[in-house]
Amino acid sequence: xxxxxxSNGFSFQTFKTQLPxxxxxxxxxxxxxxxxxxxxLITKETRASxxxxxxxxxxxxVNVLVVGSTGYIGKFVIKELxxxxxxxxxxxxxxxxxxxxxxKEETLEQFKGANVCFSDVTNIDSLQTSLESYGSKIDVVVxxxxxxxxxxxxxxxxxxxxxxxxLVAGRNHGASHFVLLSAICVQKPLLEFQRAKxxxxxxxxxxxxxxxALTYSIVRPxxxxxxxxxxxxxxxxxxxxxxxxxxxxxxxxxISEQDLASFITDCVLSEDKINQVLPIGxxxxxxxxxxxxxxxxxxxxxxPKFLKVPIGIMDFAIGVLDFVVKIxxxxxxxxxFGKIGRYYAAESMLVLDHETGEYNAEKTPSYGKxxxxxxxxxxxxxxxxxxxxxxxxxFK
Ligand SMILES: NC(=O)c1ccc[n+]([C@@H]2O[C@H](COP(=O)([O-])OP(=O)(O)OC[C@H]3O[C@@H](n4cnc5c(N)ncnc54)[C@H](OP(=O)(O)O)[C@@H]3O)[C@@H](O)[C@H]2O)c1
Numbered sequence: 001x002x003x004x005x006x007s008n009g010f011s012f013q014t015f016k017t018q019l020p021x022x023x024x025x026x027x028x029x030x031x032x033x034x035x036x037x038x039x040x041l042i043t044k045e046t047r048a049s050x051x052x053x054x055x056x057x058x059x060x061x062v063n064v065l066v067v068g069s070t071g072y073i074g075k076f077v078i079k080e081l082x083x084x085x086x087x088x089x090x091x092x093x094x095x096x097x098x099x100x101x102x103x104k105e106e107t108l109e110q111f112k113g114a115n116v117c118f119s120d121v122t123n124i125d126s127l128q129t130s131l132e133s134y135g136s137k138i139d140v141v142v143x144x145x146x147x148x149x150x151x152x153x154x155x156x157x158x159x160x161x162x163x164x165x166x167l168v169a170g171r172n173h174g175a176s177h178f179v180l181l182s183a184i185c186v187q188k189p190l191l192e193f194q195r196a197k198x199x200x201x202x203x204x205x206x207x208x209x210x211x212x213a214l215t216y217s218i219v220r221p222x223x224x225x226x227x228x229x230x231x232x233x234x235x236x237x238x239x240x241x242x243x244x245x246x247x248x249x250x251x252x253x254x255i256s257e258q259d260l261a262s263f264i265t266d267c268v269l270s271e272d273k274i275n276q277v278l279p280i281g282x283x284x285x286x287x288x289x290x291x292x293x294x295x296x297x298x299x300x301x302x303x304p305k306f307l308k309v310p311i312g313i314m315d316f317a318i319g320v321l322d323f324v325v326k327i328x329x330x331x332x333x334x335x336x337f338g339k340i341g342r343y344y345a346a347e348s349m350l351v352l353d354h355e356t357g358e359y360n361a362e363k364t365p366s367y368g369k370x371x372x373x374x375x376x377x378x379x380x381x382x383x384x385x386x387x388x389x390x391x392x393x394x395f396k
Contacts, residue, residue, distance in 0.1 A: 054139035054176070055269055059085035063136055064268060065175065066114075067121050067166040068144030070096035070107065072226060072387075073181060076261035077144055078114055084265060088114035089134055091121060091166075098148070121145065121162040127169045134173075140268050141170035142179040147193055150340055151333040155193035163200045167207075177215045177274075178204060179267045181260075184220040184279050184364075187352040191340055201277075208275055215274045217267035221260050222281040222349040222364065223252040225375045226387040228292055232379045235296045240307040244314070244345040247290030247306065251361065252349035253281025256375065259368025279351050282368050286350055286361035292372065299376055314342040 054062050064081055068074040069090035081088045090111050096102045108116055119130035131138065143163050147154040167178055182201060186194045201218055208214045231241055255263075263280055267273045287295075290306070297304040321335035348359035379387065 055271065057139075059269070060087065062139045062268070063087045063089065064140045064142060065089045065091065065131070065138045065166070065170055065173075066142045066144065067091045067162070068146060068181070069111070070102065071144050071146060072224065073257055073260055073264070074144035075110070076257040077142060077181075077264050078111055080258075080261040080265040081142075081268070082111075082113035086265075086268065087136075089117055089131075089138070090114045091117045091119050091127070091130065093120070094118050121165055122157060124165045124169060127165055128172065131169055131173045137174035138170050139175060140177045140179065141166055141175045142181075142264060142268065143167075144181045144264075146181075147196075149333070150191075150193050150337065152192045152336050155196045159193050159196035160200050164203065167200075167204065171214070176213050177217070177268070179217045179264060180204065180219065181264060182218050182220045184222050184281075184349050184351070185343070185347065186220065188347060191343055192336055193340075205275075217270075217273045217275075218277045219260075219264055219267060220277060220279045221255050221263075222279070223254045224260070225254055225256050225370075225372060227344075228252075228254055228372065229375070229379055229384060229387050231293075232296060232376060232384070235293070235302070236300050236380060238302065240305040241289075241293035241296060242307045242309060243289040243293060244309050244311045246308065247293065248288045249311065249346045250344070250348045251286040251288045251359070253284065253286050253361065253364050253366060254372045254375075255280065255282035255368060256370035259283075259370050263367050279364060280367050281350070281364045282370060282372070283366050284371055286348075286364065287372065295373055296376055299373070299380060311342070311346055314338065314345060318342055 064086045066074060066078055066081070066088060069078050070092050074090075078088060078090050088111075090107075092107050092111075093100070094104050096107055102110070104118060107118075115134065117130040117134060120126040143166050145158055145163050145166070147158040163180070170178065180201065182197050183194070185191075186198050186201070189195050189198055204216050204218070208216050231239075235241055259282055260280070263278075267278070293306060294304055318335070318338045321331065321338050325332050325335045350359040350361050351363040352358075353360040353363060
């Protein structure tokens with residue numbers, strides 16, 4: 001049994017007393033298989049009651065379901081939605097966060113002002129039951145789900161299947177808009193998690209063509225601050241800044257958690273973000289690793305010292321791992337992590353201009369006010385709390 005909690009206390013409501021009749025009628029036939037269900041599940045009657053009229057309402061009247069609520073970005077999205085007055089339903093695991101370090105009480109404490117549904121997004125029946133227990137219609141689903149490891153199977157399980165579950169369950173509870181936190185790197189998909197995200201993006205877009213009652217906003221951010229903070233302590237301790245090639249192989253317009261959460265929240269009601277793929281970066285110019293390193297040395301007041309690693313070293317390691325994985329398939333994740341590291345060492349997190357084949361900083365929109373320089377200052381002063389990378393050391 002899945003339970004929903006609200007900031008005002010505990011609430012549990014049974015399915016039959018809460019759901020509109022159209023949804024009850026379909027429940028028994030909809031979810032027979034966890035993986036092989038049709039994505040189009042909404043009846044005409046249900047669709048009529050789930051029109052996009054929520055856009056004319058005030059935030060206080062709009063129910064927003066957030067999956068991936070306990071992640072780095074998800075937490076800020078919850079805060080932002082609550083502060084703008086939306087009715088928020090945060091879906092969370094009973095043990096959430098990196099290595100499952102947060103328990104239910106901590107999650108409830110953290111998400112004050114929101115309703116919390118402890119449920120399993122990887123299980124459509126569990127998610128469905130949780131939404132039934134919530135008892136109110138959903139207007140918008142926001143997904144900040146992501147594989148915490150970036151491993152092959154986990155990426156498909158979370159970035160594709162669980163995200164799809166949240167679309168299906170949300171639709172069956174009236175949602176007519178889906179906001180997806182994706183990633184700018186899916187423009188050039190060489191990694192499994194990118195392929196998994198792209199598959200879901202394609203299905204979401206297709207569904208919105210077939211069913212015009214559904215709209216979407218796909219947010220594709222550039223690098224997060226946490227992904228660039230890994231060397232702050234090393235530089236502070238007098239170690240060299242490590243970079244690949246000449247330090248100019250890749251660039252990004254980093255965006256803070258707060259600014260991205262604000263942009264994602266804008267997508268809930270903004271008419272101008274409907275049915276769009278939205279690449280987004282932070283303020284200021286694009287920065288290469290060389291420039292990020294120089295900035296760090298300036299902030300710590302030390303002479304710049306760089307360790308330049310040839311990118312070919314990674315190619316060699318990946319070649320070896322690709323060979324080994326053919327004999328020992330169990331090391332597929334190790335091989336994938338190598339590819340993830342290689343990808344982020346060489347590919348820019350900027351809009352890819354398909355005409356020129358080049359990454360283009362000017363074509364990468366900027367949003368927000370938080371700068372990487374201020375973020376580095378804060379980490380130098382206060383440490384990395386809240387910026388932990390978990391298992392995704394290579395790219396998060
Ligand atoms: N890092 C970057 O620079 C960057 C740049 C652009 C885009 N992105 C994209 O941004 C997205 C979100 O990133 P993030 O850093 O906020 O992610 P994150 O901190 O790793 O959070 C992942 C969320 O998904 C949930 N989740 C993962 N596995 C789950 C499972 N088996 N069952 C239930 N829930 C599960 C987590 O729940 P728990 O707390 O319970 O584990 C958490 O709420 C990703 O798609 C990423 O690719 C990242």
